[in-house]
Amino acid sequence: MYRILTLYAACVMMLVVNGCLTLEGGKDTPPSMEGPNASLSSYQQKALDYEKDGERELALVNWRIAENLVARRIAALTDHMEDNAEKHYQKGLSFAKSGERLKAVQEFLTALRYDRNHKSALKQIRKLTEPSRSISYTVREGDSYESIAAQVYKNPSYDFIVRSFTRPESKGKLITGQTLSLPILELEFTRRFFNFNKELNRARKFYKEKDYQGILPVAENILIHVPENEEAVFLINSSYYGLAEKYFHQENFPAAIDMLKMIDPRFRNVKNRILYIERVQADRIREAKDSVNAASYKKAVELEKKKLYPKALSAYESMDSGYLDVKERIVSLKSVMRKLADKHYLLGVKYFSGQKLEEAVTHWKETLNLDPANAKARKDLENALQLLKKIKEIK
């Protein structure tokens, strides 16, 4: 009896342990071990004592309770570690966002310490500690090694770099849509190859030859290596001005204005020049319009003389309505056309009454040519055409 009661009490205890036991502990500190640890050792001791006394069933119950406590302890510690890892990972992200790189790395390392397999933390550490060494460039239709070098390095003569890092599977050819990983050239690297005097002389030579397009990349490169170099600044601004004048003479006014806008105001005040070009541009637009109007007017008058009224009307209507007497001419032409349309309509009626259907159709078609909105002519024409069709069928 005593044995059964003891077994029952142990089973109840196991249920209590299973259902009610909670492990304490905040998120930052591991859950306390004192309570469960003490219980754990007492159950283990009891189990051993029961085994010694040959009470295997009771020993087993106590071992199971101890096992359960261990499983719970493992689960609580695992949760604690994962929570901490996530907390430090989130902290790292916010430090990274605010640009505090070292603090972010420290937080991600802590996350990784709590969870050795935290892939995102590892990825962030690498992202923050590895310098950016490449530029990705996706090949576009019509690209060449030179054009890519010009875009990536602002120097088409660096085409050999693009060529060398084109993927081997493309067999030295550029494939549209292919992504190239090109090295970023550090300033301290390119500076080693930079010969100031040689480059300045090149720029001067271009200036002498008025090759403004040629000056720009050379002078800009000088400024990269020798910032604030006055001669390079002068050459760049002069190039912009020279190119603006060139475009102005080619009557490419927008390009000329764009170039003038690039000029440093300390080099030259070009506001008035821009205003002047804008005025010239407006004059040119007006002149162009006048010349188009004159040609159209001449053509419309000729068409009117040839009595090709609908064509003459559309020529007048395509012009600026304010040009010469276009408005009046349109009004008078429309009146002439209406009268002529009426005349043809009546002729059509006369032929229809005399059962000359084909002649009637011809006159009503002319009516609609001169006055497309004439509803009566349209209806009568339809009737006449249907009648003609029926007569043809009977025949």
Add this chain to the structure above:
Amino acid sequence: MIRRYFGQLKMVLFKCAILSTALLCLSCVTPSSNYTTRDFIVVETTGQDSLESLAKTYLHDGKKAWLISEFNKIKEIRPGQRVIIPLKPFNKGGLTPEGIQMVPVLCFGLSDSGSDQGKKGSGCSPRDSFTAFLGYLKNHNYHVISMEQMMEFLAYKGQVPEKSVVITFDDQSLAMIEWVLPSLASFGYPATVFLNVRGVGQQNSMAFEDIRPYLSKGIRLGSRAGWVVDSDIEQKQSGIRDFFESMEKEIAYSKTVIEKETGKPCRFYAYPPSGPYNLIIHLLKKYGFIGGFTMMGESNPFYAEHYSIHRIHVPLDCSTDSMERKLLVFKTMELR
């Protein structure tokens, strides 16, 4: 007849059942000295056991004794001790609440240490200095790891001993064959020698046949091609195109020669003193190198960039004090 047959079968089955139950009881009831989980083995040691023998038995590599030692925080084994043997790396990256593991990569400077005769009046030769340094590493429980182990550590795949160092040389003088490589071999230390293949076999330089015997003793060869090209930039006023083409040619050539002469892949490169420029890093990737070494004078955490692994220059000037300072294997950092 059939009944008799079934009777015999029953008897056999009964005997089998008794035997298997007995075996089961033996294995369960008798306290076992060893206990295995997926990640660990718990072993109760005997008088014959040592850290090395346990590592050899359970990890199949006696050199992994440090893994057992570091996990159990013990330096030696006592009989009857319960020892946990980790079957996997338990601390990749060497992260602890107090900070992070660092691995110094040392580059010994023979050429700046003068001849083997030593400095005037010091009575200490580079050879003595080098041997003393190797002895220092051994006596202070430093582990000299191979380049492969270093790369596993940097890839966050493998664990290396807490006090790990890597040994490298940018030297190919005859001294390498006369006393450097033999000294390393006597200590059983691996090392990587970065070669300028254009000079190998020339006057006062070792040849490939001198190096070959050491390849089986942990010595690996890397490339330090193009150093001359790099140092000539200013003097020759070469442009980027010339420089690039020469570097590419030298890097590709050195790799081919080393691989042909040693039959082993050449995957590591030591940058010229001017540094690891992006253009060269891209060339290294193109030709299949997996690591590039600078001379930035710092130790490396596991997240060091593979193409910018820092090395520390160690002149053989007979001062172990300066060597000690260079062996930074841990960086304090609050990681809790």
